Amino acid sequence: MKTLFFNTKPYDKQYFSTFNEEHHHELHFTDVPLHKDTAVLAKSFDCVCIFVNDTADAKVIEILAQQGVKLLALRCAGYNNVDIPAAKKQGITVVRVPAYSPYSVAEHTLALILGLNRKTHRAYNRVKEGNFALSGLMGFDLHGRSAGIIGLGKIGLVTGQILKGFGCRVLGYDIAKNPECDALGIEFTSLDQIYEQCDIISLHCPLTPQTYHLINADSIAKMKKGVMLINTSRGGLIDTKAVIQALKKEQIGYLGLDVYEEEADLFFEDLSGKVIQDDLFMRLLSFPNVLITGHQAFFTENALQKIAQVTLQNITDYETHKPLLNVVN
Structure with a gap:
């Protein structure tokens, strides 16, 4: 599945690229955060992957839908930065990582x-x-x-x-x-x-x-x-x-x-x-x-491995029409 990762750091690319070897998704990484001015970068992507400080409000969701995005994958547990009703209205499925470490x-x-x-x-x-x-x-x-x-x-x-x-x-x-x-x-x-x-x-x-x-x-x-x-x-x-x-x-x-x-x-x-x-x-x-400290509590090898594994499995399950265990309703 063609996926664009917003707001990425070198460690994101390292862990997701490693664990993607068994999933074979087409992963693209950008270090810019997601907001209303950058959402257009998702043009032609099926899935967008975001983190805690990205913005996915109603306006951003609307732009993502216009670009053809069908899946919003959160590589975190919290989803307070996502307008869930707007995503549902636009037909975008939202998944997350409910527990990593x-x-x-x-x-x-x-x-x-x-x-x-x-x-x-x-x-x-x-x-x-x-x-x-x-x-x-x-x-x-x-x-x-x-x-x-x-x-x-x-x-x-x-x-x-x-x-x-x-x-x-x-x-x-x-x-x-x-x-x-x-x-x-x-x-x-x-x-x-x-x-x-x-x-x-x-x-x-x-x-x-x-x-x-x-x-x-x-x-x-x-x-x-x-x-x-x-x-x-x-x-x-x-x-x-x-x-x-x-x-x-x-x-x-x-x-x-x-x-x-x-x-x-x-x-x-x-x-x-x-x-x-x-x-x-x-x-x-x-x-x-x-x-x-600067939001580093999650930052362990164990957690990053789990985040990458669960996120990629969420994307695979969506692509293969399997039940989505971590969907946000």
Whole structure:
């Protein structure tokens, strides 16, 4: 199937080309992102493959349909950047990778927690400069602390399981209770109980109209003073302005982000030689108790292999008229 990959990096081409040897699709790669001005590049392609920061709103979907695109393959789990009703109206099928490696994101979540707590990033820079003083580097034992997991899908459950291994009391919330919670020792509870009781809160839910700015001034006010807040899910779950105010008031004591609500203009690119124009992002970077990574939680060999395998299988299943296990309805 003739497929155009938008927004690709060298590692995308490497993994997809390798695993395509058994599928024999005609793959073409471009590093430009998908939006209304680039959608015309899909002319004569049957399938378009996109990532988290590509735009597939109603206008883009309309242009893709005009170019003859029949399949939109997401090489990620989230699909908040795709107008699903518009795709259905235009006759474009949407497929995704619902799970690649929950361990990759869960383990990165713990890396942020441990880095913030024990301030390893600051200690590393000190030691390089010959400064071995310990002042300002004090952390706390995770053992015995309460951790809240908001979103109990595969990633949330694995994160909870790891935190249980550290000796944490783990509370969890989702719109429906996952039956695996009890077996893992995760206490299913309400959002308010998580806000009020947890020393650490980690977000693992999708971005939907209902979860947009889930973390806002009101929810932050319910949290324990000095709470550690971690987001490795979707940037739009957090109201950045509200979080900045909470950091200034020390209501939030630690903030770890792998995603940011305006990340599309920043992440996955080398901007080290440019002046970053996003004032809110730069304000976040000014806090000593904030640790930000550039949407790399998914970035492991295991995850990239799985993403390539599932995406290509989705395309093959569509081409051969097999049941689509990962279709987005």
